[in-house]
Amino acid sequence: MAQQNAASDSAVIKKIYDDALTSYESYDNLRYLTKNIGGRLSGSPQAAAAVEWSKQVMDKMDLDRVYLQEVMVPHWVRGDKEEARIYNSKQIGSEDVNIVALGGSVGTGDQGLSAEVVEVHNFEELEKLGKKNVKGKIVFFNRPFDNTQINTGTAYGGAVDQRGGGPVAAAKLGAVGVIVRSMTNDIQDVAHTGGTRYQEGVEKIPAAAISTRDAETLSKLLKNDAKLKLYMRMTCETLPDVLSYNVIGEIKGSEKPDEIIVVGGHLDSWDLAEGAHDDGTGCVQSIEVLRLFKDLGIKPKRTIRAVMFMNEENGLRGGTKYAEMAKENSEKHVAAIESDMGGFTPRGFGLEGSDVQLRKLQTWKPLLAPYGLHDIDYGHGGADIGPLKGQGNVALIGYEPDSQRYFDYHHTKIDVFENVNRREMQLGAAGMASLVYLISEYGL
Structure with missing residues (x-):
C-alpha cells in the first residue's frame, strides 16, 4: 500500500511540475503587480491597489472563498x-x-x-x-x-x-x-x-x-x-495609520475542512522599486498553488488558504492580525508555509516545529529531491506566519530558495521584475504546491 501511495503521489507531483513549468500565468501576475502597481509600502495608494488587484485575481479562480481581513497599518512616507x-x-x-x-x-x-x-x-x-x-x-x-x-x-x-x-x-x-x-x-x-x-x-x-x-x-x-x-x-515623515487588508483565498478541504494549511507571502514592499523578489514572487507563488490545485482538479483533504499579508516590512501588523483572528475564531492550523526569500532556484524547506513534524517532512524527501528540494531541516518559518506559533501544533515552514543573490536586490531600487527568472520562480511554486499536497493528504 505504501508503495502504491508513493507511486500515486509521485504522479501527482509530476503533474504539478509539468503544469507550473509550462504556465506563464504566475509570471504575468508578477509582471502586472510590479510594472502596473509598483512599490507597495503600507498605507500607500499602491498598497491599496495591490489589495484590490490580488482580490480580483483570486475572485476569477472559482475558489470556495475570497475575502479581505481588515488591518490598520502604519503610513510612513519617504x-x-x-x-x-x-x-x-x-x-x-x-x-x-x-x-x-x-x-x-x-x-x-x-x-x-x-x-x-x-x-x-x-x-x-x-x-x-x-x-x-x-x-x-x-x-x-x-x-x-x-x-x-x-x-x-x-x-x-x-x-x-x-x-x-x-x-x-x-x-x-x-x-x-x-x-x-x-x-x-x-x-x-x-x-x-x-x-x-x-x-x-x-x-x-x-x-x-x-x-x-x-x-x-x-x-x-x-x-x-x-x-x-x-x-x-x-x-521622510510618519503620517496617521491607514486601514488596509490581508487578502485571503481558500479551497475547502474535502475530508477535514477544519484543518487549515496556509501558504503566503507579503503584499507590501518597500517603495524604492517594484518589490519583485521581496515579496512579489512569494505572493504570486502562493496564488499559483491554488491555481495548480484548481487546474489539475486536485481535491485537497484539508483546507488550503493563500494569504497575501499586509505590512510585513514596517510593522508586521498583517501577520499579527491574521493570528489574532485565527485564535478568536478557534481555527486549527496544521501548517503555514511562507515564501519570503525571493524567487530563486529551490533548495528546500526550513521548519519551526517538532521532531515528529520534521521526521514526517523528511519521509517525503524521495518525492521532492528529484526536483531539487534536498534541504529539509529545522529553520526559520517566516515573519508573517510567526505569530501563529503556539496556536496548537502548527508547523511553521519557510520555503528556502538559493540564497546567494537575494541580498543583492533586497530592499533596493534594483528589486525589479527583470531580475526574476520565470523558471526559477515556477519551480518554487511547484515545490510549495507539492508540499501542500502532501500535508493535505497525510497531515503532520
Missing part, C-alpha cells in the same frame, strides 16, 4: 529628497555618497544635518565610547555580513540588529544621527533600506543606510581623519 556627502575631508574634500532613509525614520529638517562621524561595529564598541565621544555626532554602524556563512540569510541575521536598534542606542548617548552599512554581502553602490525602531522616551534621530561601497570609503577616510564631517538631508 519624501522627495535623500542626499548625503562627506565634506571637510583632508584627503578628498567633498564627495557625495549614496544613502536611503530607513523605514520609520524621522527627517532631518529642510536644512539637513551636519556633524562629525564616529564609526562602530557593534553595540559594545558604542557603549565603550560613551557620551563624551558620541554626543553631537553621527554614529556610523559598519558591521559587514559574515561572508563565511554559506546561507546569506544567516549572515543577514548577524548584522541586521544594528539597523533595527542602532538609532535608539546612539540617541541614548547623545548622537544626532545614524548611518548604517547596507544589509548586503556584496560591495555595491546601491543603498538598501529597511525598517528601524524607536523607543518611547528616547529622542528620535534621523537614520539612513549607506551603500556598502561608500561605507568602505567612509571607513578608510575616518582612519586618518577623525574630524571629517557628513551632511545628510532626508524629508
Whole structure:
C-alpha cells in the first residue's frame, strides 16, 4: 500500500511540475503587480491597489472563498529628497555618497544635518565610547555580513540588529544621527533600506543606510581623519495609520475542512522599486498553488488558504492580525508555509516545529529531491506566519530558495521584475504546491 501511495503521489507531483513549468500565468501576475502597481509600502495608494488587484485575481479562480481581513497599518512616507556627502575631508574634500532613509525614520529638517562621524561595529564598541565621544555626532554602524556563512540569510541575521536598534542606542548617548552599512554581502553602490525602531522616551534621530561601497570609503577616510564631517538631508515623515487588508483565498478541504494549511507571502514592499523578489514572487507563488490545485482538479483533504499579508516590512501588523483572528475564531492550523526569500532556484524547506513534524517532512524527501528540494531541516518559518506559533501544533515552514543573490536586490531600487527568472520562480511554486499536497493528504 505504501508503495502504491508513493507511486500515486509521485504522479501527482509530476503533474504539478509539468503544469507550473509550462504556465506563464504566475509570471504575468508578477509582471502586472510590479510594472502596473509598483512599490507597495503600507498605507500607500499602491498598497491599496495591490489589495484590490490580488482580490480580483483570486475572485476569477472559482475558489470556495475570497475575502479581505481588515488591518490598520502604519503610513510612513519617504519624501522627495535623500542626499548625503562627506565634506571637510583632508584627503578628498567633498564627495557625495549614496544613502536611503530607513523605514520609520524621522527627517532631518529642510536644512539637513551636519556633524562629525564616529564609526562602530557593534553595540559594545558604542557603549565603550560613551557620551563624551558620541554626543553631537553621527554614529556610523559598519558591521559587514559574515561572508563565511554559506546561507546569506544567516549572515543577514548577524548584522541586521544594528539597523533595527542602532538609532535608539546612539540617541541614548547623545548622537544626532545614524548611518548604517547596507544589509548586503556584496560591495555595491546601491543603498538598501529597511525598517528601524524607536523607543518611547528616547529622542528620535534621523537614520539612513549607506551603500556598502561608500561605507568602505567612509571607513578608510575616518582612519586618518577623525574630524571629517557628513551632511545628510532626508524629508521622510510618519503620517496617521491607514486601514488596509490581508487578502485571503481558500479551497475547502474535502475530508477535514477544519484543518487549515496556509501558504503566503507579503503584499507590501518597500517603495524604492517594484518589490519583485521581496515579496512579489512569494505572493504570486502562493496564488499559483491554488491555481495548480484548481487546474489539475486536485481535491485537497484539508483546507488550503493563500494569504497575501499586509505590512510585513514596517510593522508586521498583517501577520499579527491574521493570528489574532485565527485564535478568536478557534481555527486549527496544521501548517503555514511562507515564501519570503525571493524567487530563486529551490533548495528546500526550513521548519519551526517538532521532531515528529520534521521526521514526517523528511519521509517525503524521495518525492521532492528529484526536483531539487534536498534541504529539509529545522529553520526559520517566516515573519508573517510567526505569530501563529503556539496556536496548537502548527508547523511553521519557510520555503528556502538559493540564497546567494537575494541580498543583492533586497530592499533596493534594483528589486525589479527583470531580475526574476520565470523558471526559477515556477519551480518554487511547484515545490510549495507539492508540499501542500502532501500535508493535505497525510497531515503532520
